[in-house]
Each structure stands twice: as C-alpha cells, then as structure tokens.
Amino acid sequence: MKASYFNFFINDHPEKGQVLILNTRTQAIAVFEKELADILQNNSGKVIDLDENKFSELLEEGFCIKDDICEKDILESWFHEICYKQKNITATILTTYNCNFACPYCFEGSATNKPENMTKKTMNNICKWLFTKAIDINAKSINIFFYGGEPLLNKEIIDNISPRIYSFCKHKGITFKFGIVTNGYLIKKQDSDYWKTYGLDFYRITLDGSKTWHNKTRPLKGNMPTFQTIVNNIRSNTSGVKVLISGNYTKETSTGFYELIEYLSKSDIKEKIHSLSFTPVIKTLASSCRSEHGLCEVNNDVELNQIYLDIKKFYKKHGFKDSRKNISMQTCPFKINDTNITMTPDGCIYKCPATIGHKEFSVGNVKEIHLNDKNKEIITSDLWKECYPCVYLPICSGGCYYSSYVKEGHFPAIDCQKTFIEKSLTNDLKEEYASSI
Ligand code: SF4
Ligand code: SF4
Structure with a gap:
C-alpha cells in the first residue's frame, strides 16, 4: 500500500513521542506512535512496506491507499461530486x-x-x-x-x-x-x-x-x-x-x-x-x-x-x-x-x-x-490540478480566486495561503482532537 499525500502531521502531540495525524481528504484523525508516523511522513505518495492485513485500518481511514489507486483520480471525482452533484x-x-x-x-x-x-x-x-x-x-x-x-x-x-x-x-x-x-x-x-x-x-x-x-x-x-x-x-x-x-x-x-x-x-x-x-x-x-x-x-x-x-x-x-x-x-x-x-x-x-x-x-x-x-469557464478551470499533491488541497482547493483577482488582476487564478492554513489547521486539529476524547 501507499502512504496518502493528504496526511497532515503534528509531531509530539498529544504526548511526546506521539504524532497526531489528520487525513485532509477523509477527515480521519488518529494518534500514531512516532515510528509508524515517520514511515507515513517520509513516504508520502510512495509504496510502503506494511502488511495490508495487519494495518487494514490505515486503508479504511485513508491514511494509506492501495498501490493501484491514484489519489489524484479520487480527488478529481470528489471535487466533481462537490461541484456538480450537490x-x-x-x-x-x-x-x-x-x-x-x-x-x-x-x-x-x-x-x-x-x-x-x-x-x-x-x-x-x-x-x-x-x-x-x-x-x-x-x-x-x-x-x-x-x-x-x-x-x-x-x-x-x-x-x-x-x-x-x-x-x-x-x-x-x-x-x-x-x-x-x-x-x-x-x-x-x-x-x-x-x-x-x-x-x-x-x-x-x-x-x-x-x-x-x-x-x-x-x-x-x-x-x-x-x-x-x-x-x-x-x-x-x-x-x-x-x-x-x-x-x-x-x-x-x-x-x-x-x-x-x-x-x-x-x-x-x-x-x-x-x-x-x-x-x-x-x-x-x-x-x-x-x-x-x-x-x-x-x-x-x-x-x-x-x-x-x-x-x-x-x-x-x-x-x-x-x-x-x-x-x-x-x-x-x-x-x-x-x-x-x-x-x-x-x-x-x-x-x-x-x-x-x-x-x-x-x-x-x-x-x-x-x-x-x-x-462554465470558472468551474472548468480546474486550477486545483496545479496544486496537486498539496496536503491542503481538500480544504483549500486552489485558494481564493477573488483574492487573486484583487491582488494580481488575474481571474480565476490561485492565491496560495499555505503558511496561514498550516498554522490555523494545527490549532484547529489540536482542538478537534481534544474535544473528541
Ligand atoms: S472570498 Fe474567496 S474563498 Fe471566499 S467565497 Fe470569495 S472566492 Fe471563495
Ligand atoms: S493554493 Fe496553496 S495551500 Fe491551497 S491547495 Fe494550492 S498549493 Fe495548497
């Protein structure tokens, strides 16, 4: 199986030696021991040597995906659902x-x-x-x-x-x-x-x-x-x-x-x-x-x-x-x-x-x-593809088009706010986890 591109990690949380992980695509949240978290973090998008039967929950929750599955395709059909099938x-x-x-x-x-x-x-x-x-x-x-x-x-x-x-x-x-x-x-x-x-x-x-x-x-x-x-x-x-x-x-x-x-x-x-x-x-x-x-x-x-x-x-x-x-x-x-x-x-x-x-x-x-x-022009522009495989894609989907227009005069175009999203998501994830236990 492969490690997902969409795992977001907070090291040494909630305890030292533990890692809190959010999969931004499936919204699954779990605490991992550092050793396993390191494998996921160092092999984002790559095949990892873990037993699928022993670690079946990683697949179920989306922290990992099967070898023959392309995460870009999953994301594309997911964005398509959000766009056209609400x-x-x-x-x-x-x-x-x-x-x-x-x-x-x-x-x-x-x-x-x-x-x-x-x-x-x-x-x-x-x-x-x-x-x-x-x-x-x-x-x-x-x-x-x-x-x-x-x-x-x-x-x-x-x-x-x-x-x-x-x-x-x-x-x-x-x-x-x-x-x-x-x-x-x-x-x-x-x-x-x-x-x-x-x-x-x-x-x-x-x-x-x-x-x-x-x-x-x-x-x-x-x-x-x-x-x-x-x-x-x-x-x-x-x-x-x-x-x-x-x-x-x-x-x-x-x-x-x-x-x-x-x-x-x-x-x-x-x-x-x-x-x-x-x-x-x-x-x-x-x-x-x-x-x-x-x-x-x-x-x-x-x-x-x-x-x-x-x-x-x-x-x-x-x-x-x-x-x-x-x-x-x-x-x-x-x-x-x-x-x-x-x-x-x-x-x-x-x-x-x-x-x-x-x-x-x-x-x-x-x-x-x-x-x-x-x-039609806006929704078919599919700008998110330029961001792939950014871990924040499922949340951000290519940034604020309006903001890019105000700043750069281009529309639709990407206005990336990665630094802020990272900081904000870290806080939100810690809170979400604390409220769930
Ligand atoms: S301000 Fe940006 S993110 Fe908000 S609705 Fe407008 S384009 Fe979308
Ligand atoms: S705009 Fe930036 S943060 Fe948002 S998905 Fe694209 S690369 Fe990631």
Whole structure:
C-alpha cells in the first residue's frame, strides 16, 4: 500500500513521542506512535512496506491507499461530486442594497451607486429559480441567507419568500432553514416570532468591538451610536433564534474585539449567543469588505492572520464557540456549479459575495435557470490540478480566486495561503482532537 499525500502531521502531540495525524481528504484523525508516523511522513505518495492485513485500518481511514489507486483520480471525482452533484442548495439573497448604517469599510455602498430594493417580480423569479433547481437536482435541503445592505430594510421580501419556500419544501420533503445576516438594529420580536414558524434558524449580527469601538465603526447614518440598541434587541427580540456574532477587525481596531469578548462573557446576553466569528476586513475591487465564506478569513497579511488566531483563542478561553466548523472541506462557491449562489436585488446571480455589483463577475440572472458561460469557464478551470499533491488541497482547493483577482488582476487564478492554513489547521486539529476524547 501507499502512504496518502493528504496526511497532515503534528509531531509530539498529544504526548511526546506521539504524532497526531489528520487525513485532509477523509477527515480521519488518529494518534500514531512516532515510528509508524515517520514511515507515513517520509513516504508520502510512495509504496510502503506494511502488511495490508495487519494495518487494514490505515486503508479504511485513508491514511494509506492501495498501490493501484491514484489519489489524484479520487480527488478529481470528489471535487466533481462537490461541484456538480450537490443535493443541498445554498442561496444568499440580498433583499436590498440600502443600509441604515454608515460603516467606513462597507463594500455594498461602493458596489452600486443607486440604492435598490428587490421588487416583487424579482422575488417571484427567485422562488421560481429555486423551486426549479430543487426539483431538477432532487434537493435534500435548501438554506437561505438573507443579506444586504441591511436585509431588514426590505423585510417584506423575507415575509413573502420564507413561507413560500417553507411550504414548497414541506410539500416535497425538503429540509428548509434560513438565517439573516443583519446589523441587528431593526430586529423586532414580532418578526422573529413570525419568521421562526417558517424556518428562521439564526441571526448573524455584526459587532465591531466593544461599545466605544463599535459605535465608531458602525454608526447609524447621521453618526448616531448603535451598540446599545443591538444588545437590547439581542436580549429581548431573538427568543428561540440562534444569535451568531461576527465582526471585522483591522490592525487598528483589534483591541476592541478583546474588550467585546470580555464584555459579552460578563453580560446577561452571554447565554443567548450561539457562537462567534471575527475576521479581517479584506481588500475588495472597490474598497474593502466583510469576509463571510469558507476560506475568506485567509489573508496575505501575517499580522492580521495572527490576530485572527489570537482573537479566536481568546473567545474560546472565555467559553464561546466558533461559528465556523473547525476543519471544513472546500466550500468556496466559485468551485460549485450552481447550488451555492448569491442573488442581488436586481436578480443577478453571483458566486462570491465579495464580487456582488460588479457585473463582470455575474454568472446569470434569476430570469434564466441556466447560468452563463462565465460560470462554465470558472468551474472548468480546474486550477486545483496545479496544486496537486498539496496536503491542503481538500480544504483549500486552489485558494481564493477573488483574492487573486484583487491582488494580481488575474481571474480565476490561485492565491496560495499555505503558511496561514498550516498554522490555523494545527490549532484547529489540536482542538478537534481534544474535544473528541
Ligand atoms: S472566492 Fe474567496 S472570498 Fe470569495 S467565497 Fe471563495 S474563498 Fe471566499
Ligand atoms: S493554493 Fe496553496 S495551500 Fe491551497 S491547495 Fe494550492 S498549493 Fe495548497
């Protein structure tokens, strides 16, 4: 048998002389004695002299593969499955580009010059698109994220879409859940109660640091503070709905996040908070933006990446969970055919939310069920093959295309963040292992 290319090793962990190994393709985790781990590590991709019967578990878990199997072929068919054979539809729907806040880093304001609410006609097309797609692929689940601008400024769309998808899914035996990514200022109890009956699962609310910091970076238009109202809304208006807190830091504002975590850990709303996730403000085509998906927390800046790891460690120490799965497989929508999409108020379909409003990245319109040639060009580029056999491929699948465009102007192209992934994966794997024993 051969040692897998996708074994990731942490030496002398959990004990000296032991090695913690994750197979990034199968997600199997196990502790090995150093002698055996060395054989796997020194012979990555090569035939090793071990008895298949005695070490059958290595084959079962994917730490090793049979001699006649090519791991590149396995990976290719696995990426193909993820790209074309998903049974789960994930759609981010922007109800509006409008926002009641005036955050200096916001990309929505720069993405479009005209504030625009979604119309009923577009909303109907979205429902039709989703229903057609769900029937077409025999979907098992539909997950919707309402987004903006500030999505609650056009909440009629949520009022209307959620019962329609709920009824459709109930009738077809499809699981349906939705979340609302909001600044939290306009959350009302009666809305939460109404939407809960149609599948509202969570609010993802942005707090950019403690009161002082947040009020500076996330004021209302007209420069009024917002922190206290958001906290009051979390306390009184979110009963039975998960509250995920996220935030976007820069080197200058990161101190405020430690203060926020300390504040939340002592606050009466602590029990209401499901999980936290803080990521850097990232550079975008027009200005800068919130990072929301998959590998999006990855950044070229070593200092920002270290801050990411430090803040995460700090909130875990204070008893908060992470909103993102510790070790996740590739989820970037650029590498998924048409089941992970973002729909804007004008009905355009995008892949990565950071590109919304930039028509050159649009892959279709909800008036048409089929996506355009741009989509075909992106998903058939198979850039991951250039990375093979990088151990991080199953997680990263060739990096962030969007980031490479912003930095180099090439699209789609690879933006490799190996150093950060290695550091982050080491921390996550240790935690994952500790929580499993
Ligand atoms: S292209 Fe990059 S920023 Fe966009 S969704 Fe994928 S990983 Fe995230
Ligand atoms: S982009 Fe870098 S880390 Fe990601 S799979 Fe390619 S070589 Fe590996």
